[in-house]
Amino acid sequence: EDQVTQSPEALRLQEGESSSLNCSYTVSGLRGLFWYRQDPGKGPEFLFTLYSAGEEKEKERLKATLTKKESFLHITAPKPEDSATYLCAVTFSSGSARQLTFGSGTQLTVLP
Amino acid sequence: EAGVAQSPRYKIIEKRQSVAFWCNPISGHATLYWYQQILGQGPKLLIQFQNNGVVDDSQLPKDRFSAERLKGVDSTLKIQPAKLEDSAVYLCASRWTDTQYFGPGTRLTVL
Numbered sequence: 550e551d552q553v554t555q556s557p558e559a560l561r562l563q564e565g566e567s568s569s570l571n572c573s574y575t576v577s578g579l580r581g582l583f584w585y586r587q588d589p590g591k592g593p594e595f596l597f598t599l600y601s602a603g604e605e606k607e608k609e610r611l612k613a614t615l616t617k618k619e620s621f622l623h624i625t626a627p628k629p630e631d632s633a634t635y636l637c638a639v640t641f642s643s644g645s646a647r648q649l650t651f652g653s654g655t656q657l658t659v660l661p
Numbered sequence: 662e663a664g665v666a667q668s669p670r671y672k673i674i675e676k677r678q679s680v681a682f683w684c685n686p687i688s689g690h691a692t693l694y695w696y697q698q699i700l701g702q703g704p705k706l707l708i709q710f711q712n713n714g715v716v717d718d719s720q721l722p723k724d725r726f727s728a729e730r731l732k733g734v735d736s737t738l739k740i741q742p743a744k745l746e747d748s749a750v751y752l753c754a755s756r757w758t759d760t761q762y763f764g765p766g767t768r769l770t771v772l
Binding site for chain 2: 591647650
């Protein structure tokens with residue numbers, strides 16, 4: 550069965566302390582891997598899409614990378630406003646439904 | 662550009678009552694999704710529409726859940742009768758190319 554696993558479940562960082570979040574997947578025929586940010590009481594906000602191993606995308610303090618089995622979301626010198634739940638999701642190349650299968654997320658807290 | 666709109670934002674009902682949620686996708690987005698997100702979990706797909714037709718409703722509990730998308734724009738999701746385990750956030754998303762854009766969700770509490 551296709552699965553998406555995120556680790557750690559929760560992460561507390563001091564402001565400025567860089568770290569990485571992991572998303573591993575067991576998908577036969579990956580079409581795309583997506584990162585979303587979700588703040589409390591809000592819907593997921595799109596961050597990045599990655600399509601092939603070796604691809605990297607950057608946005609402010611965030612950088613997403615992709616290998617054949619996992620993706621990392623690197624957070625450089627985080628600020629308290631980066632506190633949120635980060636969700637990883639995948640779509641499959643088979644079929645045309647382009648449905649997202651989500652992991653359970655990593656809850657990031659950045660302390661001032 | 663306006664995002665995905667959902668209403669109501671919050672709803673509290675007793676078990677066995679019925680409830681309906683409304684979604685207005687981003688203009689021009691033909692594909693619309695409804696998700697259920699239980700606290701501490703990622704969103705789980707309930708149903709997918711392409712224009713006004715259902716693409717996939719295999720994960721929709723059809724004995725109590727129903728959804729429609731008349732005229733290929735707005736959509737409604739209904740639960741009748743509600744159970745305690747239906748307490749969750751119901752998210753609507755619309756898709757452009759590969760990217761899904763989510764609304765703010767409706768938080769449902771079933772007492």
